Amino acid sequence: MNENVIVRDDGFHADDWTGAMFEIDPAAEIDLDAALAAPLVRVAFAAMTDGRGFTIARRLRAAGFTGRLRALGPLVSDQYRHARKTGFDEIEIPPALAARQPEAEWLRAAARSRRDHRSLIHGLDATRK
């Protein structure tokens, strides 16, 4: 593999996106209107420890973004639920990471419970998958 891999709830995929893509670099000023109008927004993570993308995703969804939301960068499978909960649909990971952390690990992460204290607080179903 030398292409990036797209990870979704059902495992690894090759990139199948051919339309326009709006890129967000958390370090730069974000043009929110342009992002909201895009069919796919890709938010870059410089490192797994740089969590700015999670806030950006949540804010985009809160602002009404309904398109496809993709995280790009070296996130690990343990962060899959955080990405999904903040509004990402998928993660685009580099090939070396996909080789080291095979699809089975990501499938396991995707199947893991999303038990959520915040839903509990607000009286919503807190154990939904």
Added chain:
Amino acid sequence: MSLDLPASASAAPAPQADAFDAAFLAERAAEFRDQVARRLSGSLTEEEFRPLRLMNGLYLQLHAYMLRVAIPYGTLSAAQMRALAEVAERWDRGYGHFTTRQNVQFNWIALADAPDILDHLAGAGLHAIQTSGNCIRNVTTDALAGAAADEIADPRPYAELIRQWSTDHPEYLFLPRKFKIAISGAETDRAVTRAHDLGLHLRREGDAIGFRVIVGGGLGRTPRLGSVIRDFLPEADLLPYLEAVLSAYNLAGRRDNKYKARIKITLAEMGETAFREMVETEFARIRPGFPPVDPAHFAAIKARFPAPPAPRAPVPLPPALADFARNLAPHKVAGHVAVTVSLKPHGLPPGDATAAQMRALADLAERYSRGEIRISHDQNVVLPHVAQIDLPALHAGLVAAGLATGNVGLLSDIIACPGLDYCALATARSIPVAQAIATHFRDLGLEAEIGELRLKISGCINACAHHHLGHIGILGLDRAGVESYQVTLGGDAGDAAALGEIAGPGFTSEALIPALERLLRAYLAERAPGERFIDTLRRQGPDRFRAALYAGGDDA
């Protein structure tokens, strides 16, 4: 394992051990087991594993791994204390170390044992989640919560709400830097809210409960007292306001330099006004759509914290226990006191408790404090609800366990970090220095005479022992391979929160104690009757005291 709830039905239920959390903790323990396995198989690199293990409370120290277990809002049941004793005995060297942030640390852990320990803790409703790493840490509060005579409202239901909200919050697990929250519910701030990334001071206006919100406090290499950014935040706005602060910080905090990444630097660099505007703008945006806290859920949280005991007839303290009076704090209910059990016996490491002592505390708590135990930020243990009539029996029990040191608030009630004995970041020893100071002044017979004195010793610039807030603070540095102890004067962790000022050049470890003795003798000579060290210092200014410190040179 002795994890069954104690026979005494009056014991407080483990507040966080409800079914939801029990399942959550079990899942997290299983997840961590999987992460350790994947680290060993190479699927996770050390760099990837590090933030994951830190988020589960596991640090790599000088000699071994250290596991930091959270004691949410400092409240433990007797059964939970016994679970800690078991960890100390089975997986450590028979003791644990209580910290200034209501955590307990086990210093000699094998990485391979960590998943079993987390399972064991989860069985008692305890965990190490978010006790480390760049995330929202254990929420701390007043050790006298629910008991203190000057309490406005018990802060613990709010602390628990914040704990739930911040646990595995998907947005805030990879912040620029760690984020510490403290909440005080009493008139007197015993939670050091001004030295936290975010401090909440509970207030009442008429019937309404709200919070003074303080942001950007912190010690370390750039000590700063927090700024008030809201004077009265209505209770219902608490979570959306926290969301606004955290998401603003997550985006605006610096990520290019870890020494400039705390929110105190964000605030200082942006300026208070711009920072407040950024938070308020985000708050205004999210507040209307923010789901309210389910009233039934919050009522259930409140119900976990039992009402204080019923009043009893007041009983005067027997004269034989006069020295123990320092360890007693006024209680909101007649005939009761809150008892601080000092973990600072002279000459032993401050904040340490053996497994046997933990079990003794659990037994005594069941017998005399409704099974409730608190851990204070002064690294002591509090039995919050003791009837005055039980004090002689409790005292006898403490004597038998070697826990009856009557030095709360005195010079030997020192806060000291682990320092060079354990900590990989340390530049000097702190525990041995604390031991030497405590025994020196005890042997001089001056300790009681000196009276209230807050002495804090950190083993490096990270200031884990809050030395800037000590009436006397000591910072151990490394000067060309030699330990050098820098003294700060005039700090205060209480309502009159203040950062101490550096007195001058550092002392060698040999010169430090004579210098402190000169300083304190100068105080005894200058003080007005009944005046505390800190008050004499404030009244007279530091010059006289600086002169006394350096009267012997700095390495004499």
